Amino acid sequence: MGNAEHGTNYYVKIYVTLLAAIAAVIIIGPIVGHFAVIMAAALVIAVYKASFFMHLNVEKHWIWLFLITALICLFALFFGSAKDIMMDEGVSWKRCNAINEQNRERIAEQTHHVAEKRPDLAGIALPPGVDCVKQRF
Amino acid sequence: MSFDSSIAAGRSTTGIPNGRLAMWTLLASEIVIFGGLVASYLLYRFHNAYWAVEASHTNVVTGATNAFILLTSSLLIVLAQNAAEAGDGKKAAKLMLATVGGGFLFLAVKSYEYIHEIQHGFTIGANPFWSFYYTATAIHSSHVVAGMIAIYIVSLGAAKGKNLQRVELCGIYWHFVDLVWILLFPLLYIVK
Incomplete structure (x- = not known):
């Protein structure tokens, strides 16, 4: 060539x-x-x-x-x-592990924020919230 | 099965020799294979920040050495093409065998790297990053082996001055194999 x-x-x-x-x-x-x-x-x-x-x-x-x-x-x-890979939830499915991990991170962040603002409440954990449960759609 | 003759070798209904057309068709399908791998990597990489931490455990020196080896072997095969077009089959065959040598070196470095990584606990089942790493590099290495076999077989004919047009086809394939490494190397080794 x-x-x-x-x-x-x-x-x-x-x-x-x-x-x-x-x-x-x-x-x-x-x-x-x-x-x-x-x-x-x-x-x-x-x-x-x-x-x-x-x-x-x-x-x-x-x-x-x-x-x-x-x-x-x-x-x-x-x-x-x-879309399926980047998102945690779709029309007929959800990725519970990722959703629960995000929930835990959010609660930990909120707990830390509360402890900073109200030292007297430090050590009191916020309610864990509802865990995502795998469902058969 | 004979490698000495092919019915379609001399035909060129499209203006492009059929052999070369077939090679480009093959490479188009390879683009989807390797492109799919890279696309999946990118999707998971963006979604999982810890992959960057895992990527920092890959050995840049061995990856760079392999990039150098494959690029050098690419130069050798393009010079073999040059020699084949000038009708010098013996020189082309020697350069092709040197290219095969480059392939062996690549595989040796890759094997060393695999052993080193496995010894440090980075096995294919360690986590999704390493699963991807081993899948992508092993598929690439299998292409290196396929290329080495094809180049060796064609070099036997080239040494006798037969079917010199096949040297170019091997060259196009080998350049593609190197090109894939040029993309996999920064993806797996440099981007942290």
């Missing part, structure tokens, strides 16, 4: 660029610490590699249709299942 017109130096230059970019992600990534920024940088490196090592930059355009179709399927999977 048009490889032969490029010499060894051409590919070595791309290799060095990729190596430097990955090194930058390794060194700067933990300093930046932002999830989206690090993953965006990795994605840019991946696209650069696909363009020049896999020759996508000179490939027939409709090959992109294959790849874009796969990405559409992927997004459908992501957004189709995101």
Whole structure:
């Protein structure tokens, strides 16, 4: 696929660029610490590699249709299942462990808040609230 | 089963050689496999803050070493493609065998890492983060093994100057395997 017109130096230059970019992600990534920024940088490196090592930059355009179709399927999977995974309660289901944990955290926070405002009431625990119980819908 | 001849090898009804078209089709399906893994990771990662703490136990040095090894082997296979296009099958075969060597190195480093993690109690059943970690890296490693086998078989033909067009197909696949590691590496090792 048009490889032969490029010499060894051409590919070595791309290799060095990729190596430097990955090194930058390794060194700067933990300093930046932002999830989206690090993953965006990795994605840019991946696209650069696909363009020049896999020759996508000179490939027939409709090959992109294959790849874009796969990405559409992927997004459908992501957004189709995101709600079920990210939420604790749906139309016919609830995730009791997560709900109960959140309840416990909320009560602990309220108890701490009361103890700060009214030291005389410190040690008196608030009622635990109603635990979520798994149900068969 | 013979690897020496294929009926469709010389055909190109779409303007793209059929072999290459098949490889891109395969990779499109691989995008869904690995993309699905990454998507699930992101969903659970956003929902479970403690995954960041678990991720801090992965070894960045071994992950980076593997990134370096796979990238170097990618360079070797693209140079093999270059040699194959220039008609130098023997040089292509040597570079392909060096690529297979890179695959062995990758697996050796990964095995060392697995042993180290398991010894410290980070097993596949430790918690969902480690389940994901082992599933994703093992699926990736199985692709590395598949690539090594394919490259070795094609290199046997290339050494005799046969079916040199297959070198490019191996190259596209191997670059994809490296590309997946470029995405898995920051996801599992760098982002805390």
